[in-house]
Amino acid sequence: AQTVTQSQPEMSVQEAETVTLSCTYDTSESDYYLFWYKQPPSRQMILVIRQEAYKQQNATENRFSVNFQKAAKSFSLKISDSQLGDAAMYFCAYKREYGNKLVFGAGTILRVKS
Amino acid sequence: GAVVSQHPSWVICKSGTSVKIECRSLDFQATTMFWYRQFPKQSLMLMATSNEGSKATYEQGVEKDKFLINHASLTLSTLTVTSAHPEDSSFYICSASPWRSYNEQFFGPGTRLTVL
Numbered sequence: 001a002q003t004v005t006q007s008q009p010e011m012s013v014q015e016a017e018t019v020t021l022s023c024t025y026d027t028s029e030s031d032y033y034l035f036w037y038k039q040p041p042s043r044q045m046i047l048v049i050r051q052e053a054y055k056q057q058n059a060t061e062n063r064f065s066v067n068f069q070k071a072a073k074s075f076s077l078k079i080s081d082s083q084l085g086d087a088a089m090y091f092c093a094y095k096r097e098y099g100n101k102l103v104f105g106a107g108t109i110l111r112v113k114s
Numbered sequence: 115g116a117v118v119s120q121h122p123s124w125v126i127c128k129s130g131t132s133v134k135i136e137c138r139s140l141d142f143q144a145t146t147m148f149w150y151r152q153f154p155k156q157s158l159m160l161m162a163t164s165n166e167g168s169k170a171t172y173e174q175g176v177e178k179d180k181f182l183i184n185h186a187s188l189t190l191s192t193l194t195v196t197s198a199h200p201e202d203s204s205f206y207i208c209s210a211s212p213w214r215s216y217n218e219q220f221f222g223p224g225t226r227l228t229v230l
Contacts, residue, residue, distance in 0.1 A: 033217055042223070043152075043205060043207075043223070043224050044221065044223045044224070045158075045207065045209070045221035046221075050217075089155070091157060091158070095217070095219075100146055100163075100211050100217075100219065101148075101160065101163065102148075102158075102160075102209075102219060104157045104158050105157065106156070106157050107155075107156070107157050109155070
């Protein structure tokens with residue numbers, strides 16, 4: 001079974017600074033999808049970024065980028081120019097290529113200091 | 115586009131009563147919907163996967179008779195918590211995958227259930 005590990009229960013970052021959230025996963029499959037979701041205090045899950053395992057290029061979405069290391073099974077999220085609105089719980093998630101279930105990590109609470 | 119709604123957003127009920135939570139995909143057809151449970155500051159725990167027109171598939175440890183799931187149409191799935199007890203108090207989240215798009219999953223805003 002696939003597992004997703006987020007080893008940082010909480011992280012803090014100063015406004016305008018950069019922070020990196022870690023995620024590792026375990027799978028025996030070669031094709032799959034990885035996601036970062038944001039859950040702000042409203043608790044609405046918001047997709048931040050998605051990475052297809054077959055793509056070597058790291059995904060980016062404005063201030064959000066990932067460092068996808070397939071061999072190391074690592075999928076970290078970098079948030080640049082952090083803003084107060086980035087404060088949230090961030091979940092890393094894995095999905096098999098031909099399945100639709102998401103496997104979530106435990107989450108990382110990100111606090112942004114002004 | 116790709117909006118999922120849940121109703122109600124919060125509900126308080128007495129122990130022993132049943133509560134129904136609706137999950138609707140507003141602007142797309144969803145062949146598959148998922149129900150999650152989330153405790154404070156914890157991750158989402160998948161309870162069951164429901165496919166339109168068929169029985170839901172429950173995750174190990176989830177009581178089928180306690181959490182009844184119905185997916186009667188391509189835009190509506192319901193979760194009924196039967197004979198609710200205080201330990202069923204939690205935040206319930208649904209998500210939906212569009213027809214023929216396994217790689218997308220859109221989440222509802224969640225329902226907070228409090229059982230007195």
